[in-house]
Amino acid sequence: MEPFIKHTGMVAPVDRVNVDTDQMVPKQFLKFLTREGYGRVLFYDWRYLPGEKPNPEFVLNQPRYKGASVCLARANFGCGSSREHAPWAILDYGFHAILAPSYADIFYNNCFKNGILPVTLSNEQIDELFARTAKNEGYRVTVDLEKQVVTDDMGLNYSFEVDPFRRDCLLKGLDDIGLTLVHEPKISAFEEKNLKHPMMYDAVDVKHHSNKPHEAQHN
Amino acid sequence: MAGRTLYDKIWEAHIVREEPGQPTLIYIDRHLIHEGTSPQAFSGLRTAGRKVRRPELTFAVMDHSVSTKDRLLPVVDADARGQFEALERNCAESGVHLFDMHSKNQGIVHIIGPELGITQPGQTIVCGDSHTSTHGAFGALAFGIGTSEIEHVLATQCLTQFGSKTMKVDFQGKRPRGVTAKDMILAVIGKIGIAGGNGYVFEYTGEAVRGLSMEGRMTMCNMSIEGGARAGMVAPDETTYAYLEGRPFVPRGKDFEAAVNQWKTLPTDADAKYDTTLTIHAHELAPMVTWGTNPGMVTQVSERVPDPTSFSDPVDREAASRALVYMDLKPGTLIEDIPLDRVFIGSCTNARLEDLRLAAKVVAGKHVSKSLKQALVVPGSRVVKAEAEAEGLDRIFRDAGFEWRDAGCSMCIGMNDDVLLSGERSASTSNRNFEGRQGKGSRTHLVSPMMAAAAAIEGHFVDIRKWSAAEGAE
Numbered sequence: 001m002e003p004f005i006k007h008t009g010m011v012a013p014v015d016r017v018n019v020d021t022d023q024m025v026p027k028q029f030l031k032f033l034t035r036e037g038y039g040r041v042l043f044y045d046w047r048y049l050p051g052e053k054p055n056p057e058f059v060l061n062q063p064r065y066k067g068a069s070v071c072l073a074r075a076n077f078g079c080g081s082s083r084e085h086a087p088w089a090i091l092d093y094g095f096h097a098i099l100a101p102s103y104a105d106i107f108y109n110n111c112f113k114n115g116i117l118p119v120t121l122s123n124e125q126i127d128e129l130f131a132r133t134a135k136n137e138g139y140r141v142t143v144d145l146e147k148q149v150v151t152d153d154m155g156l157n158y159s160f161e162v163d164p165f166r167r168d169c170l171l172k173g174l175d176d177i178g179l180t181l182v183h184e185p186k187i188s189a190f191e192e193k194n195l196k197h198p199m200m201y202d203a204v205d206v207k208h209h210s211n212k213p214h215e216a217q218h219n
Numbered sequence: 220m221a222g223r224t225l226y227d228k229i230w231e232a233h234i235v236r237e238e239p240g241q242p243t244l245i246y247i248d249r250h251l252i253h254e255g256t257s258p259q260a261f262s263g264l265r266t267a268g269r270k271v272r273r274p275e276l277t278f279a280v281m282d283h284s285v286s287t288k289d290r291l292l293p294v295v296d297a298d299a300r301g302q303f304e305a306l307e308r309n310c311a312e313s314g315v316h317l318f319d320m321h322s323k324n325q326g327i328v329h330i331i332g333p334e335l336g337i338t339q340p341g342q343t344i345v346c347g348d349s350h351t352s353t354h355g356a357f358g359a360l361a362f363g364i365g366t367s368e369i370e371h372v373l374a375t376q377c378l379t380q381f382g383s384k385t386m387k388v389d390f391q392g393k394r395p396r397g398v399t400a401k402d403m404i405l406a407v408i409g410k411i412g413i414a415g416g417n418g419y420v421f422e423y424t425g426e427a428v429r430g431l432s433m434e435g436r437m438t439m440c441n442m443s444i445e446g447g448a449r450a451g452m453v454a455p456d457e458t459t460y461a462y463l464e465g466r467p468f469v470p471r472g473k474d475f476e477a478a479v480n481q482w483k484t485l486p487t488d489a490d491a492k493y494d495t496t497l498t499i500h501a502h503e504l505a506p507m508v509t510w511g512t513n514p515g516m517v518t519q520v521s522e523r524v525p526d527p528t529s530f531s532d533p534v535d536r537e538a539a540s541r542a543l544v545y546m547d548l549k550p551g552t553l554i555e556d557i558p559l560d561r562v563f564i565g566s567c568t569n570a571r572l573e574d575l576r577l578a579a580k581v582v583a584g585k586h587v588s589k590s591l592k593q594a595l596v597v598p599g600s601r602v603v604k605a606e607a608e609a610e611g612l613d614r615i616f617r618d619a620g621f622e623w624r625d626a627g628c629s630m631c632i633g634m635n636d637d638v639l640l641s642g643e644r645s646a647s648t649s650n651r652n653f654e655g656r657q658g659k660g661s662r663t664h665l666v667s668p669m670m671a672a673a674a675a676i677e678g679h680f681v682d683i684r685k686w687s688a689a690e691g692a693e
Contacts, residue, residue: 016541017534018413018513022653027634031284031298033258033305035366045655075534076414079447079513080653082349083256084365105417105449106349106363113367163381165241176367177269180375183236183244187377190235190246191273 002115003173007096008142009069011133012060014043019073020080021107025089038085039092064137072129073100077118078107087114097143099150101126112166115173117145119160132156145171222488225454226385226420229360229485233343235377242379248342250276250372251328252315254302255283255634256347260370261309269374274314276376278337279306281320282327284634287597287624290320299635313373326600326626329353329567333437334602336466340455340482345372350567350650352443356436357463358455358485360420363444383449384494386419390427392501397684399577400435401569401648401667403427404442405507405517406499413515416448419494422487423453427501433462434573441568442650445514454486506683508554509652509665511542516652518554520670520682526550545654546662547642555680557664560643562587562594562675563657564621564668566631569648570599572606574668579612581672581688587620588678594621595637597629621675633658646674 029041046058054061060068071090077100078086087110090098097117111118121129132152133139141152145167150158169176180187223231236244252260257279264271271277284299286292294300303320310317318324324331329350332338338354344361345351347369354361368378388407408415421443428436436453443451453459460479463469470478505519516539518525527539527550543550548557564570564578575598587594596616598604604626607613613623630637631649633656639645641660648671649656652663666674669689673681683689 017538020513020651020653022651022656026655026659027632030255030634031296031302033262033301035259045659076417076447079413080349080444080651082347082363082365084259084347084367087365102414102417104414104447106365110365110367113365163242175267176379177267177371177374180244180371180377180379186236186244187246187272187375191376194232194246 001113001173001175004096004115004117004145004170006142006144006146007069007117008140009096010065010067010138010140011070011072011099011129012065012068013072013130013133014059015074015130017074018076018079021078021083021086022080024078024086025083030083030085035088037092038089039094042089042093067094069094069096070141070143071095071098072126072133073098074126075101075123077103079104082106082110084110084113087111087116091116099126099129099141099143112170113176115170117143117170119143119150119162121150121158121160125158128156222491224385224487224491224493225358225422225452225485226360226383227491229341229343230382232341242381244377245343245380246377247345247372248276249278249332249337249344250376251332251337251344251346251351252277252279252369253283253328253346253348254281254306256366257309257369258302258305259366260347260373261305261313263367263370264373271313271315271373273376275316277315277373278318278332279310279315280318280325280328280331281306282325283628283632285320285325285627286635287627287629287637290625296635323601323605326598326602327567327570327628329437329441330571330599330603333357333433334466334600336463336469339463339469339478340459341485345378349444350441352449352451353437353441353567355440355443355450355452356433357459358452358482360450360452362449383420384418386416386421386448387493387496388421388423389496389498390423390425390501391498392426393430394427394501394504395684397506397669397682397689398504399667399669400431400438402504402507403499403501404439405509405514405665406504407497408442408446408514409507409517410499411446411497413445413513414447416443416446419448421446421448421451422493423451425501428453429456432573433458434571437571438568442514445650455482456486506667506670508670508680509663510546510548510554511539512545512652512654514650514652514665516542517665520554520680522554524548524550524552524554555682558590558644558679559646559674560592561639561645562591562671563597563630563645563647563649564595564671565597565599565629566647566649567599567628568650569668570597570603572603574648575603575607575612576610578668578672579615581669581683581686582619582621582676583615583688585619585676587675590678591675592643594675595624595630596621597624597637598626600626619676630657632656633661639663646671646680
């Protein structure tokens with residue numbers, strides 16, 4: 001994972017509450033086997049008209065937001081499905097940080113796993129950022145994870161809270177699994193103590209996990 | 220020692236490592252995977268040169284993209300085929316159990332886990348799917364995770380997690396006739412909103428919850444995530460043990476007795492404290508219908524589509540206006556006057572045997588309205604399908620004009636070819652009415668199986684309480 005230390009970039013506003021992950025990446029794009037390439041389909045149904053023509057009504061299609069890398073959003077951003085395709089698409093589109101008053105739990109967690117910083121600010125601060133974004137074409141902010149502040153060049157300075165462990169992982173771009181594997185002896189000790197009786201019987205009648213008829217297997 | 224909640228007990232029993240100021244490393248007892256969110260986790264393992272630590276604790280099934288028509292036909296959707304082949308390959312290489320699309324035990328992951336007895340009280344259960352909360356019905360701590368976390372569980376059988384707050388959702392009194400677990404949970408979400416449970420684990424308690432079957436409890440827990448809670452739970456009791464006894468992966472004989480004795484220690488202590496409590500008077504509940512584009516936009520069937528100007532919060536007002544435009548509904552329209560194009564009875568929320576029985580009772584001897592384009596029954600698993608067929612439910616549905624399909628997620632998410640066309644309106648027993656959920660431009664109204672069945676007969680919503688076939692009273 002790429003570390004996130006500090007990022008400066010243009011802000012693009014997605015002015016809706018409760019944006020669910022079905023909107024970020026609709027179901028038809030959940031069939032790919034990779035983590036890459038979802039930027040093209042981010043907000044697909046809002047972003048494109050039939051024939052994949054950009055919908056001029058949708059905010060990210062406005063020329064003034066081309067190249068934006070900070071997503072300004074509303075409450076409960078990322079609710080619904082656990083699909084990590086949503087943060088993959090956010091990142092692949094070019095967003096490195098999100099500013100919102102609140103996030104849905106699973107999405108919030110998934111962002112940190114992908115080097116995206118979801119910043120939580122108050123409703124009033126988010127309102128102010130929407131106003132500044134609308135008023136100033138090319139409006140940019142700096143999101144500084146080390147100092148835990150969001151700033152602009154017009155004097156805005158908002159500090160934010162983030163869990164210290166998550167902050168540390170992002171700053172260093174740490175691999176979660178690697179961190180856990182350091183505790184391998186503790187995992188083994190837990191298993192030794194608790195898994196002697198796994199309370200699980202592998203039943204005979206479900207041993208054959210496929211009941212595909214013979215002739216069909218040659219298709 | 221202060222009393223502990225069901226949640227506290229399970230959490231504490233699974234701590235592998237705990238350090239102040241850091242998330243806790245917890246052990247995962249059961250890991251469920253499907254073709255939709257797991258391929259990238261296995262590729263990640265491969266890239267890092269890691270192995271699946273405990274393959275016997277992971278169970279895989281094909282459900283999201285499977286056809287519900289003839290499964291012996293070749294899979295024409297190349298992307299879906301790629302997912303199935305990847306899952307087969309990943310399971311074969313790692314030694315993970317796979318119930319493939321031809322298995323007689325195949326079905327929606329949250330239906331087959333409990334049905335096979337893989338899901339048990341006191342366990343930690345995760346799956347790359349937000350409706351993993353379903354398994355909490357057994358008194359397990361079960362929640363959805365992303366693909367990075369799937370990879371983490373595969374590699375370590377653990378997860379780093381922050382603890383949750385607990386919310387007691389207490390249903391006092393009995394539920395009235397025609398009111399099901401689906402209506403109970405929709406009422407909760409309507410009350411607290413879809414973010415109301417963020418940061419919480421719900422524990423459902425009270426007489427109306429105790430009176431629910433395991434199927435009903437699963438329906439409630441299933442939609443906890445729609446209220447923002449990552450998990451929902453019901454303490455295990457005799458109903459739970461009776462459901463589990465004899466299921467394939469459940470201990471037997473003396474081992475079962477020992478297990479039950481251990482499960483009996485799980486319920487929340489009398490002196491335990493929850494972070495917050497929500498009280499609901501079950502006798503005030505009614506059949507619910509969603510009118511908007513999230514499950515919190517819901518009202519009683521006897522009500523009208525709300526006027527956005529009636530919302531005091533400007534944010535709610537704007538969201539409601541936008542939702543009504545998307546749903547093509549006018550404020551003040553009676554819910555019962557909303558005409559439908561398709562009806563879907565299925566999904567991990569409402570496709571268990573009890574759901575199909577309740578719906579079948581409503582449609583028996585009647586016929587689907589001519590105004591409908593399609594009425595679909597998709598059993599949640601092949602076991603449910605076989606049991607329903609043994610009771611003749613398939614015949615009742617078919618005679619009434621419903622299509623009777625093979626098991627899978629189907630029209631809840633529309634990853635196969637069971638979709639709504641743009642602008643079409645459904646009554647659906649699934650869990651999400653988001654924009655485009657059942658197909659681009661689809662308009663979804665969430666309801667209980669009885670309500671969906673009655674709506675199919677009439678071509679519009681009807682108040683199931685007016686029908687003699689309505690069940691639900693205790």
